[in-house]
Amino acid sequence: MILFMKKFQVITLFPEMCGGVFGNSMMWKAQKDGHVTLETIHLREFGIGPRKQVDDTPYGGGDGMLLMVEPLWNAIMQAKSLDPSAKVLLMTPRGSRWKQADARSYSESTHGYIFVCGRYEGYDERIMSLVDEEISVGDYVLTGGELPAMTIIDSIVRLIPGVLGGSESAAVESFVDGKTLEYPQYTRPEVWQDMRVPDVLLSGHHGQIAAWRAKHSKKAG
Numbered sequence: 536m537i538l539f540m541k542k543f544q545v546i547t548l549f550p551e552m553c554g555g556v557f558g559n560s561m562m563w564k565a566q567k568d569g570h571v572t573l574e575t576i577h578l579r580e581f582g583i584g585p586r587k588q589v590d591d592t593p594y595g596g597g598d599g600m601l602l603m604v605e606p607l608w609n610a611i612m613q614a615k616s617l618d619p620s621a622k623v624l625l626m627t628p629r630g631s632r633w634k635q636a637d638a639r640s641y642s643e644s645t646h647g648y649i650f651v652c653g654r655y656e657g658y659d660e661r662i663m664s665l666v667d668e669e670i671s672v673g674d675y676v677l678t679g680g681e682l683p684a685m686t687i688i689d690s691i692v693r694l695i696p697g698v699l700g701g702s703e704s705a706a707v708e709s710f711v712d713g714k715t716l717e718y719p720q721y722t723r724p725e726v727w728q729d730m731r732v733p734d735v736l737l738s739g740h741h742g743q744i745a746a747w748r749a750k751h752s753k754k755a756g
Contacts, residue, residue, distance in 0.1 A: 541571045541695060542621065542647035544614045545684050546607070548589065548654055550575035552681045562689065565698045573688070576614055581606040590655055599656030607651065607662045614649040621647035622667040624687075626680030627657075630669030633687055642694035650688070652680030716755055718748040 545553055556562060557573040565571045582589045583605060590600040611623055641648070651658075651666070672683040693699055721732040735747045 539645055540569055541642075541645075541692075542618045543571060543573050543650070543688050543692075544576055544618065544621070544647070545574070545650045545652060545681070545688075546576045546578055546610045546614060547652040547679075547681050547684075548578045549652075549679065549681060550577050553685060556685045556689070561693055561698060565692050565695065568697065570695050570698055571692055576610055578602075578606055578610050581609040581613070593656070597656070601656055602654060602658040602662075604659035604661045607658060608665065611649060611651065611662070611665050618647040618649070620645075621649045623649045623651065623665055624684075625651045625658075625663075625666045625669045626653060626671075626683040626687075627669050628671050628674070628676055630671040633670050633672050633683075633690070635690070638687070638690035638694055641691045648688075648691075650680070650684040652684050654679045714755055716753040718751045 547553065553573075553575050557566075557575075562571075562573060566573060578589055579587050583603070589602055589606045591603050593599075593601050615621060615623075651662075670683070670687065672686055677683065721736060725732050725737065733747065735743050738744070
């Protein structure tokens with residue numbers, strides 16, 4: 536039984552980037568089965584003037600353009616009006632590093648989430664008064680926040696009960712304890728180009744198989 540439907544909203548200048556991810560595979564199924572709603576909000580619709588301007592040069596000089604506070608502010612307020620208790624998450628390299636434990640915690644929360652995807656050289660800092668958390672997916676810089684947002688949404692959605700096929704699918708995998716990577720796995724055929732499946736996995740001895748898997752799990756770096 537589905538207790539509640541989790542709502543994800545992504546504020547972006549390029550909503551078409553999200554379509555392929557949200558419309559396929561597990562994401563599509565999670566929506567079809569009523570576990571989540573995945574929506575985009577086009578930042579350009581909140582642009583200023585006849586050209587729907589969303590960016591401008593930074594005060595104090597410097598290269599590049601910044602996303603302006605007014606379009607971002609209005610887009611976030613629109614998203615909040617659709618889900619008042621939603622948490623606003625800003626995708627930025629200066630944010631806290633996303634971890635599997637975060638994905639688990641967010642999947643168990645009853646809150647919806649509003650993802651703000653940056654572009655260009657960043658955003659007007661005044662938008663931070665609406666942001667609940669800054670999140671990074673690694674120590675590198677991308678051209679925008681869409682890929683991090685989709686990565687994080689994927690990591691959350693797959694942990695929502697009922698989304699993955701088997702009850703053990705998310706319980707035994709890399710980073711589930713924050714320390715180890717998943718053990719090697721095999722399927723048919725037993726022999727491929729002289730490479731054999733380890734005998735212990737064919738033995739049917741659950742204790743020995745568990746010991747082998749524990750031994751061959753790697754420590755996360």
